[in-house]
Amino acid sequence: MSEAPAIEGGCRCGAVRYRAEGGPLWVSHCHCEECRRSSGAPVSTFVGVRTGRFTFAAGTPGAYESSPDVVRKFCGACGTPLTYEAAIYPGEVHIMAGTLDEPKTLAPERHVFVRERMPWLEIADDLPRHDTLPRGVPRVPRG
Numbered sequence: 001m002s003e004a005p006a007i008e009g010g011c012r013c014g015a016v017r018y019r020a021e022g023g024p025l026w027v028s029h030c031h032c033e034e035c036r037r038s039s040g041a042p043v044s045t046f047v048g049v050r051t052g053r054f055t056f057a058a059g060t061p062g063a064y065e066s067s068p069d070v071v072r073k074f075c076g077a078c079g080t081p082l083t084y085e086a087a088i089y090p091g092e093v094h095i096m097a098g099t100l101d102e103p104k105t106l107a108p109e110r111h112v113f114v115r116e117r118m119p120w121l122e123i124a125d126d127l128p129r130h131d132t133l134p135r136g137v138p139r140v141p142r143g
């Protein structure tokens, strides 16, 4: 079985670049307020990858603790939000999908924290919708 192609991307100005080997663990839309404020957008789409197979390939991102045990990283030059890591999701880096070089190839599988969704944002897809982050959502490699 051949491995999925590497996931690469970076910030708007190009100062910070990342690379993840081994393909995505999952892809989700998050509607929570924390992500909304952190991204400035009504919904944030994330690609989960393995921490051990993720590296910043160029530049050093800024970082801050957005909540206890949650670290968000961003480009200090242009401000693009890049990643989310949390103690409750050990071994995972969550990449902001809008920063991928090839975002079209990684389609989301679900919506989470839909209870915090903007009422004026209608997304017409048939993906599963969860009020919070459901327990039992697969956090293991796909395929």
Ligand SMILES: [Zn+2]
Residues within 6 Å of the ligand: 011, 012, 013, 014, 015, 016, 075, 076, 077, 078, 079, 080
């Ligand atoms: Zn930048």
Ligand SMILES: [Zn+2]
Residues within 6 Å of the ligand: 030, 031, 032, 033, 034, 035, 036, 113
């Ligand atoms: Zn969120």
